[in-house]
Amino acid sequence: MIESNSIDLIITNYKDDIQKKYLKMLKSGSFIFILSIPRQDVMSKVIVSLQDIGFKTGFTSIYYTSKLGVKAIIVAMKPLSEKSYIDQAMKDGKGISWFDDCRIPVNRNNERSYDKEAYSGKEGIFVEGKTRFLSGDIKTKRNDNWLNQGRFPANLLVSDDVLNDGRISNNYRPNFIGKITGSQNFAGRRGVRNEPNDTGSFSRYFDLDKWWEKRIENFPKSFNNSLKLFSYLIVLGSRENDIIFKPVKIDSIKIACKTLNRKVI
Incomplete structure (x- = not known):
């Protein structure tokens, strides 16, 4: 008993x-x-x-x-x-x-670059390097390193890659980092860079x-x-x-x- x-x-x-x-x-x-x-x-x-x-x-x-x-x-x-x-x-x-x-393991290979001057308060490790923005200025940059601990558990679990819809997104979108220095248009922002859209099967999460x-x-x-x-x-x-x-x-x-x-x- x-x-x-x-x-x-x-x-x-x-x-x-x-x-x-x-x-x-x-x-x-x-x-x-x-x-x-x-x-x-x-x-x-x-x-x-x-x-x-x-x-x-x-x-x-x-x-x-x-x-x-x-x-x-x-x-x-x-x-x-x-x-x-x-x-x-x-x-x-x-x-x-x-x-x-x-935790569900998630592979994060892409590092994000930030304007050191504008984003000095953001957590991460600065590495010396050069990156050219839309305005032509060359600034030092930093890398924001991801921890590969994976995601916390959710109420959804999958196997066999069942959430793969077969689409592959390779296009890029502009990403704005830093202060707006002039007009509201695309060229008036400082710290423009390209960042890949979300790619890969949704099952990975x-x-x-x-x-x-x-x-x-x-x-x-x-x-x-x-x-x-x-x-x-x-x-x-x-x-x-x-x-x-x-x-x-x-x-x-x-x-x-x-x-x-x-x-x-």
């Missing part, structure tokens, strides 16, 4: 007659991820039921789409036992989630496959998209050595828990 307040995360399907037991099993401030059909009527029924039982439901559901279709994950949490999230984290010795582990690449070495060679998704959810909702309860018979959850150093029941 599982003791009350002993589980750090539950991943399951919805069952009317057992959700109250799940609420007792979870530690305060812990999540339950419920796999659902991505239909409004089904999801709203589940969310209202969870709220009536006592779960906090003020979260955005997670949607995962691949070539195989769309999966919805309803997010709910057992209410805090302390006054705030910080107090709860201090009591438990850890935060509820650690979003840095769930939500790409579960990119996140997975960093962890694939630890996993079996044969896997499917479900293993990617459950691995992500486990990292999102728990820490190493936490106890994960999976009442559903999904082997991918068990494999992910073992590989990610979580205890699974």
Whole structure:
């Protein structure tokens, strides 16, 4: 028998007659991820039921789409036992989630150049160099270096590059840096440079496959998209050595828990 307040995360399907037991099993401030059909009527029924039982439901559901279709994950949490999230984290010795582990990698190779004189207060590192503006002036420039940490997790995850619409944008647009020195027309601005428009597949901002690449070495060679998704959810909702309860018979959850150093029941 599982003791009350002993589980750090539950991943399951919805069952009317057992959700109250799940609420007792979870530690305060812990999540339950419920796999659902991505239909409004089904999801709203589940969310209202969870709220009536006592779960906090003020979260955005997670949607995962691949070539195989769309999966919805309803997010709910057992209410805090302390006054705030910080107090709860201090009591438990850890935060509820650690979003840095769930950042979606984004490749930012392009550095942006800024007018050193006009943008001296902007964060970054100045490098000595020359750049010619529209007016013909030559100024020193600086580079604004991007951190390659990736994007924080969103409520949308994709695989198989499903958001690629096939369009490639190679055109450029003028970008204005600095003060307006004269008229409002194009030639009257100081610090004009060309900057590429957004290019590439929109999938890259939500790409579960990119996140997975960093962890694939630890996993079996044969896997499917479900293993990617459950691995992500486990990292999102728990820490190493936490106890994960999976009442559903999904082997991918068990494999992910073992590989990610979580205890699974």
